[in-house]
Amino acid sequence: MFRSTSTLAGALALGASLAACGNGGGSSATGASTTPPAVQTPSPTTTSTDYAACARAWVPPVAAPPAGAAFCASLATVPDAQGNGSENGKACRVRAAADIVQEMGQGWNLGNTLDAYGNTANPLADETQWGNPKTTKALVDAVRKAGFTTMRVPVSWDDHMSGSARAIDPAWLDRVEEVLRYALDDGMTVIVNIHHNNGWEAPTLVNEAGAKDALVKLWTQIATRLRGYDHHLVFEVMNEPRVAPNGVDDWVGKAEYYDVLNRLDAAALAAIRATGGNNARRLVMIPSYAAAPGDQQLDALVLPGDPMIALSSHAYTPWNFAGDQNGTSVFTGQAELDQLFARLNTKFVAKGIPVVIGEWASTDKGNAAERVKHAAYFVKGAHKYGIPTVWWDNGNHTPAPTATDVMALLDRATNTWVHQDINDAIFCAAQ
Secondary structure, X not given: OOOOOHHHHHHHHHHHHOOOOOOOOOEOOOOOOOOOOOOOOOOOOOOHHHHHHHHOOOOOOOOOOOOOOOEOOOOOOOOOOOOEEEEOOEEEEOOOHHHHHHOOOEEEEOOOOOOOOOOOOOHHHHHHOOOOOOOOHHHHHHHHHOOOOEEEEOOOOHHHEEOOOOEEOHHHHHHHHHHHHHHHOOOOEEEEEOOOOOOOOOOOOOOHHHHHHHHHXXXXXXXXXXXXXXXXXXXXXXXXXXXXXXXXXXXXXXXXXXXXXXXXXXXXXXXXXXOOHHHHOOOEEEEXXXXXXXXXXXXXXXXXXXXXXXXXXXXXXXXXXHOOOOOOOOOOOHHHHHHHHHHHHXXXXXXXXXXXXXXXXXXXXXXXXXXXXXXXXXXXXXXXXXXXXXXXXXXXXXXXXXXXXXXXXXXXOOOEEOOHHHHHHHHHHOO
């Protein structure tokens, strides 16, 4: 999510309004299907106290291999037609994409941090450029202790690359890896991506060759550096790829943009796979245009025929409640959320293609009870179809007359949770 997102309304409102594009969508040749987990539905009259008690019973999900089997230790182990492999002379079960996604559980974004940019005097200080403190192991420990089992780490690379080779500054790669390790050492699943950029990834025909060149060169370096990590590390090829004609973001897109994006997604994936080792079968998240969850964008997405991929989708839904600071403070979008998750299930999950909601949240309008209600309903709907959700926390937890995107759950200065009631709703609804 960018710092200013009022123009996102068009695309994310699309989730309910673009119904005329048919029932196709997101084709892929492979993927393992899973049985949706049972859901405990919080009552509409559930109180914050009830959510707190319920949340304490939450247990992180654990994927289980078939009875009598153990998961293979290496992502590089090649499965046979039945999904089995062999390591050190012993049979094992190769992890499928669905196994990794199942264990993501509920997640939290380290937003507006390593994705910040603009410190021209000292690019290595970009991490604090947008007002958040430097990330510490104590901060990440607090996220894990709260119950979150996935951390998405958005990263912007433009301030840290140079020349036609797009050579990444080793010091920046060192810092990114250091932060990833904070979460990996806590046993979390960690998602790393290419987040903001200066427009080079715009999926247009005229820009396609340059975008492909940059994506391939960046992902070759990132993936090579990180290929030794196990299945807990996940790559997301792009954030919200889109075109901005005359500087105005087009969140809806058109056929040209969709077709180019399909080729860019495939090129980035191929670059990752070519680095070998664990990256040969690492889970890679692929976005639709603008990561939008509308029928139009989803139906235009053609996923590569690779069994270790998942759809990356973002949903500040319903927009007038969740994303528009000047919109309604009352959550009445249950039907829109029902349609959203049913759509993602029909087009992807039911076809064996996992889905990850990499960003979602609601902005603070002094409406705590309604935000709790929204969080519970959102996570309940996603959990019904086995879709993990990753809350967008940008560090901003102070409403002000001109504020937007007041979405932080964690006070990063003190590592304390300023909206424990939302945390409790999330973990209660995920059971």
